[in-house]
Amino acid sequence: MTMQGKRILIVEDESSIVNVVSQALRRHGFEVSTVDNGDDALDMLYPVLPDLVLLDLMLPGMDGWEVCRRIRSAPESKGLPIIMMTARRDERDLVQGLGLGADDYIKKPFSLVELVARVKSLIRRTQMVQTEPTLSVGELEIDLEGQMARLAGEELSLSLTEYKLLRILAERPGQVVPRERLLSLIWGVYGGDTRTVDVHISRLRKKLTQAADDRAPAITALRGRGYRLTVEEHHENP
CATH class of the missing domain: 3.40.50.2300 (Response regulator)
Known part of the structure; x- marks a missing residue:
């Protein structure tokens, strides 16, 4: 492992x-x-x-x-x-x-x-003791061992940073993850500039939107709070 x-x-x-x-x-x-x-x-x-x-x-x-x-x-x-x-x-x-x-x-x-x-x-x-090697949210499936993600059965072309962001959000679907928390978990920076997070999230959202239809999970921004991953019938980027 x-x-x-x-x-x-x-x-x-x-x-x-x-x-x-x-x-x-x-x-x-x-x-x-x-x-x-x-x-x-x-x-x-x-x-x-x-x-x-x-x-x-x-x-x-x-x-x-x-x-x-x-x-x-x-x-x-x-x-x-x-x-x-x-x-x-x-x-x-x-x-x-x-x-x-x-x-x-x-x-x-x-x-x-x-x-x-x-x-x-x-x-x-x-x-x-964990029996599931994958994490699923709607049509999104994340291979935890292989560090890869599929959407509606198709592999997403993600950078390692994008994969990490997606996994963190998918581990808590529907819950808001603060930008500062994402910055700390992925870049090891605590209390720094969160614009780096926003840039990578923007790229990740585009890839999710381009890869599948409205069944795809949406990454929603909550102003002043952070991001969350949700599954909806229809979604628009805020």
Whole structure:
């Protein structure tokens, strides 16, 4: 199973750790987003979930235990893979973290090789329980392993960025995905200029419109909010 395009959210307030871990994961094909506190971590989870969360325990404000508890208590994220990271040595931390629903636990300082191996292993284990290799929205079918999309049975000619945008929107049909969230997930930029998102969305919408009839899903822009993928009888670009 390839890890290319799998999304990792790192929740860690030590910038030196964030930098080296992010670089290591990106070298293995992962897409990485980072936040340095628990409140922002919960904001980053929705509406598009990452494939795995690397969660530090000792965070400013809301700590890692509480973040884990809230992730597990929400129906949308209760199955989200979580690896906890900590410099604390007390075995009670391990017991508490696993008791709250963390899938794995790694102590600082850790080997990057070991961390990447654990991330890959947990993602594999999690996805082995998924029975559907494709994602479908109306006439749109996305091949998750092959990273390709078909509309009404015809393969779409998409760039990798366009494919990623389409997949993210298709994972939450009918729900608005903020431009800032798309920018973070695909380009790894948090709080930057979102015009890049708009340009790629415009190209993707044209390809969807040209490829099929009115049964094709439509990418709708909501001014000041973001984009959503919907299936309608008829649609016009706003």
